[in-house]
Amino acid sequence: MSLALSEPVMVFDIETIPDIEGGRRIHGMADLDDAGVAKALSQLRIQKTGSDFLAHHLHRVVAISVVLATRDQLKVWSLGTPESGEAELVGRFFEGIERYSPVLVSWNGGGFDLPVLHYRALVHGVSAPRYWDVGDEDRAFRYNNYLSRFHWRHVDLMDVLAGYQMRANAPLDEVATLLGFPGKMGMSGAGVWDAWQGGDIQGIRNYCETDVLNTYLVFLRFERLRGRLSPEGLAREEARLAQMLAQAEGAHLQDFLAAWQGAPETD
Numbered sequence: 001m002s003l004a005l006s007e008p009v010m011v012f013d014i015e016t017i018p019d020i021e022g023g024r025r026i027h028g029m030a031d032l033d034d035a036g037v038a039k040a041l042s043q044l045r046i047q048k049t050g051s052d053f054l055a056h057h058l059h060r061v062v063a064i065s066v067v068l069a070t071r072d073q074l075k076v077w078s079l080g081t082p083e084s085g086e087a088e089l090v091g092r093f094f095e096g097i098e099r100y101s102p103v104l105v106s107w108n109g110g111g112f113d114l115p116v117l118h119y120r121a122l123v124h125g126v127s128a129p130r131y132w133d134v135g136d137e138d139r140a141f142r143y144n145n146y147l148s149r150f151h152w153r154h155v156d157l158m159d160v161l162a163g164y165q166m167r168a169n170a171p172l173d174e175v176a177t178l179l180g181f182p183g184k185m186g187m188s189g190a191g192v193w194d195a196w197q198g199g200d201i202q203g204i205r206n207y208c209e210t211d212v213l214n215t216y217l218v219f220l221r222f223e224r225l226r227g228r229l230s231p232e233g234l235a236r237e238e239a240r241l242a243q244m245l246a247q248a249e250g251a252h253l254q255d256f257l258a259a260w261q262g263a264p265e266t267d
Contacts, residue, residue, distance in 0.1 A: 010102035011067040011219060012093070013211045014113045015189065015204050016059035017196050018042075022123075023058055038193070056112070057119040062196060064089050065208035067216040068102070074244050076213060076253070078205040087124040090117060094128035097146070101130060103153060107172040107215045110149060110156040157218055176214040179221060182259035185210040186252060206252040213256055216241070 020034045023041045032040060042052040065078045079092040094117075096102070106113055121128060135142025146154045149164070161175075162168035177183040186207040187195060195204050220237050223229040229237065245257040 008100050008102040009069040009105060010096065010100070011105040011212045011216045012109065012113065013065050013106065013208050013215065014061050014116060015063040015192050015208045016116060017062055017193050018054055019058045019060040022060070056115045059116045061086050061089055061116065061120050062192070062201070063205045063208045064093050065205065065212045067212045069216070074240055076209050076248070078209060082201040082205065086120060087126070090120045090124055091126050093117060094121060094126055094131055098128065098130045103155065104146060105155045105157065105215065105219050107218070108156065108158045109154065110159055114154070155219070157215065157222060161222070172211065172214055172218070176218060179218065181214050181217045182210065182256050183214060185256060185259065206250065210252060210256050
């Protein structure tokens with residue numbers, strides 16, 4: 001039994017920084033420079049919640065990476081180019097859904113990535129009718145759409161594996177490592193702002209790509225868990241990914257492959 005791919009599967013992840021202009025506008029911080037706005041937003045958030053993690057609508061998307069799997073194709077890449085603005089990145093993401101209607105796969109995409117993308121699409125005037133369809137245009141979407149938590153057109157692995165219980169949520173890095181996959185490589189989400197300020201946009205994109213690779217590997221195990229892959233099918237899909245990585249350009253992809261192949265096997 002190989003991976004059932006009657007529809008394309010698109011694993012995705014986003015990286016974000018503080019929305020400096022938005023925060024400046026909302027809080028009347030015209031007299032502060034960017035660093036000052038970022039610090040002020042962080043302090044306001046700590047005062048309100050005890051954490052400096054900003055509200056969803058104050059995140060600006062700087063990278064979106066995907067693994068696209070079809071019967072005939074498997075690839076990993078980051079949307080746009082390092083020079084692409086947020087509007088282009090968000091627009092490309094929803095254009096892909098519009099064109100291919102893929103099954104979306106994420107880690108905490110329902111809790112973070114998709115709500116952020118909703119707000120940023122709103123900011124930039126992006127149109128995404130296929131994504132927002134709940135059966136008005138396509139009757140099949142009434143029973144399986146991107147927005148309903150318990151449907152399968154978007155599989156938020158963190159949410160599903162936790163049995164939809166927040167107290168059972170686990171970090172991708174730890175689950176990936178538990179399963180013998182590389183886990184976080186290069187940086188963490190907390191380091192994206194510093195990397196952005198230092199001009200290391202490519203480093204952010206590379207890090208995001210390794211995150212979606214971890215997520216895809218966890219997804220393959222999940223497909224085995226729910227009986228959609230046999231042990232032989234899982235081995236074939238993992239071998240297909242390894243072959244793709246071996247042929248891919250980019251030191252970060254070669255490093256990921258080496259870390260994966262060098263990890264001890266799990267039972």
